[in-house]
Amino acid sequence: MANETGRIRVSVVGAKGRMGANVVKAVTDAADTELALTLDAGNDLTEISPDNTDVVVEFTVPSVSLSNVLTLISQGVDVVVGTTGWTDDKLDQVRAALANAPRADQAVFIAPNFAISAVLADYFAGLAAKYFESAEVVELHHPNKVDAPSGTAIHTAHTIADARRAAGLGPVPDATETDGGSRGQVVDGIHVHAVRLRGLNAHEEVLLGNPGEQLSIRSDCFDRGSFMPGVLLAVRKVSGHAGLTIGLDTFLDL
Numbered sequence: 001m002a003n004e005t006g007r008i009r010v011s012v013v014g015a016k017g018r019m020g021a022n023v024v025k026a027v028t029d030a031a032d033t034e035l036a037l038t039l040d041a042g043n044d045l046t047e048i049s050p051d052n053t054d055v056v057v058e059f060t061v062p063s064v065s066l067s068n069v070l071t072l073i074s075q076g077v078d079v080v081v082g083t084t085g086w087t088d089d090k091l092d093q094v095r096a097a098l099a100n101a102p103r104a105d106q107a108v109f110i111a112p113n114f115a116i117s118a119v120l121a122d123y124f125a126g127l128a129a130k131y132f133e134s135a136e137v138v139e140l141h142h143p144n145k146v147d148a149p150s151g152t153a154i155h156t157a158h159t160i161a162d163a164r165r166a167a168g169l170g171p172v173p174d175a176t177e178t179d180g181g182s183r184g185q186v187v188d189g190i191h192v193h194a195v196r197l198r199g200l201n202a203h204e205e206v207l208l209g210n211p212g213e214q215l216s217i218r219s220d221c222f223d224r225g226s227f228m229p230g231v232l233l234a235v236r237k238v239s240g241h242a243g244l245t246i247g248l249d250t251f252l253d254l
């Protein structure tokens with residue numbers, strides 16, 4: 001979708017945040033998008049409508065994202081979401097809202113990660129998982145992050161678990177009898193470990209092991225600019241994909 005200038009009008013929710021501020025700059029700088037409204041906590045999302053906006057980009061906090069997305073659907077605009085914290089129940093609520101949306105072709109796109117390195121790490125982990133007895137995920141982030149483990153790590157754990165199930169693999173080998181929390185969170189049978197360290201930005205390592213060998217798949221996003229090509233790709237694609245779409249891999253030729 002585009003306006004009479006040929007540019008996609010993009011509003012940003014969470015515009016003053018770390019990601020939102022980068023999105024405002026990316027949308028302003030790109031030739032085929034133009035910045036519409038910028039909103040943050042305390043602003044009224046019903047200011048956003050098809051009169052001023054084609055696509056909304058939402059980067060806020062997990063506790064408010066569902067409510068924001070439901071409001072934006074009822075406002076009749078397409079939405080690209082980068083905020084984490086999505087459960088099956090929340091996704092079902094989005095699907096139900098889309099089924100009753102003002103426009104029949106309305107679209108919501110949610111991505112756990114917009115960086116090509118992270119999307120490929122997840123994809124490669126899914127390809128490799130069936131060949132290894134053991135699999136664990138380590139995610140490492142800046143200490144200002146409010147959620148752990150990361151949305152990306154949760155997604156990667158499910159990707160690995162799905163591949164293991166499809167290959168008929170059983171549980172990962174683990175003789176641990178006492179833990180005290182040191183073995184991380186178990187997501188779909190896969191242990192996920194979260195590091196929070198000043199100096200880091202967003203990193204993930206998938207460890208796959210067999211007797212006598214190991215494969216490591218690692219993504220390092222040193223700068224939030226790494227997410228912007230993926231965000232802009234989603235902004236350009238979302239309006240052609242009615243309903244709920246999840247994961248940037250759906251817009252890549254993998």
Ligand SMILES: NC(=O)C1=CN([C@@H]2O[C@H](COP(=O)(O)OP(=O)(O)OC[C@H]3O[C@@H](n4cnc5c(N)ncnc54)[C@H](OP(=O)(O)O)[C@@H]3O)[C@@H](O)[C@H]2O)C=CC1
Nearest residue numbers: 014016017018019040041060064082083084111112113114
């Ligand atoms: N998918 C991806 O590729 C990526 C996803 N993320 C995810 O994006 C989310 C945001 O991360 P980040 O930018 O670092 O977080 P920040 O805390 O820097 O930004 C969040 C922003 O949302 C605002 N906000 C809070 N509540 C509301 C509300 N009800 N309505 C509108 N705005 C609100 C905050 O305002 P205030 O501070 O005033 O409360 C703040 O400006 C996280 O879930 C993170 O995990 C991050 C990087 C990449």
Ligand SMILES: O=C(O)C1=N[C@H](C(=O)O)C[C@H](O)C1
Nearest residue numbers: 084112113145150151152202
């Ligand atoms: O909060 C962050 O910074 C990030 N959040 C996302 C996540 O939880 O997976 C994506 C990326 O890891 C950066």
